[in-house]
Amino acid sequence: MVDRITLEEPRTIATLGSHSALQILKGAKDEGFDTLLICEEKRLGLYKRFKFIDEILTIKQHKEALDKRCQQHLQDVKSIIVPHGTMIAYFTYSEIEDISIPIFGNRKILQWESDRILKQKLMNASRLTTPKLIQSKDDIDKLCIVKLHGAAGGRGYFLAWDKKSFEENAESLLNQRRIKGEDELFIQEYVVGVPTYLQFFYSPVNKQVEFLGADIRYESIIDSIGRIPARQQLSVNLEPSYNVIGNIPLVLRESLLEEVYNMGERFVKASEELVPPGMTGPFCLEGVYDREGVFTAFEFSARIVAGTNLYINGSPYSELLYEKPMSMGRRIAHEIKIANEKGHLDRVFT
Ligand code: AMP
Secondary structure (H helix, E strand, C coil): CCCCCCCCCCCEEEEECCCCHHHHHHHHHHCCCEEEEEEEHHHHHHHCCCCCCCEEEEECCHHHHHCHHHHHHHHHCCEEECCCHHHHHHCCHHHHHCCCCCEECCCCHHHHHHCHHHHHHHHHHCCCCCCCEECCHHHCCCCEEEECCCCCCCCCCEEECCHHHHHHHHHHHHHCCCCCCHHHCEEEECCCCEEEEEEEEEECCCCEEEEEEEEEEEEEEHHHHHHCCHHHHHHCCCCCCEEEEEEEECCCCHHHHHHHHHHHHHHHHHHHHHCCCCCCEEEEEEEEECCCCCEEEEEEECCCCHHHHHHCCCCHHHHHHCCCCCCHHHHHHHHHHHHHHCCCHHHCEC
16 A cells, blocks of 8 residues: 555646546636546547647556556646546556545445445445346346446347356357456346436535436447337347447436436435445436436446536536536536635545
């Protein structure tokens, strides 16, 4: 375990060039911070286009962000790192633990997002309704979704309805070397309804949960299968896949909002008990609304999700809470600013 830097006055907001980096750094700039992007060489062409990025630290590949050279520079410019999905996907938990620079939010909870067992434990403690877990392929007797570990954006997920369909798809993942064994797969009951991603922010300074937006993911190829008539669907062998391509905005029925807030608050409370200091900053409850309007949560993200990129200019919900356009990225920077002003910086990073 490395010694962590303590910050007296953060000056720069830094993040990895991917996922929601544009939103995070735009929000940081709008709140008056310097902005720094740690960026792979091959992505420079994209990120150089944006004037709100003050500095780009170029690296060959994401892992180089962990090197001494990078960390020292981040320290010199008094940075706070904002984590996002790419960081979870590319760095191991112990690598994240060993980053000496302050990370926005509770870095310990990132492990609970990546580890399916811890994830389920926190969702249970939050009293969220979750899909039934199927322990063995021998017990598959209804439509199930089979998932890989980690934040892979739904890549490699497949549907199975019996042992044979499970084995066929698992074998294909084995052949592609996506998995080493079937035990790496996680089987969940498939919940039919509207897949919905609920975007929250918990302020450890104000001690309040804010609901800031909702979205639907648009995934290839599952979301395009409905464009092909049934006869053609049956005659060509189409295997669904769940690779997120983009996000679509969603506004919920107002009568659902009360329970949305209740779920967010229960999640924050449970996280405070299980992973102190708890769920601080942005998070997302991910699930399906069924025909009765009941939400079954199949996942959570314990950091900013890419669906918030929809609302760089604020969302219908942030508009109700703030006078200025408040994206999730800007909300993060705003929290750092008010924590600093109120002398509570220790509450916003670990
Ligand atoms: P995820 O990567 O977990 O967000 O999920 C990728 C895709 O699988 C999304 O389209 C989800 O709606 C879908 N999905 C995940 N889990 C379930 C489930 N238990 N029931 C139905 N759809 C699911």
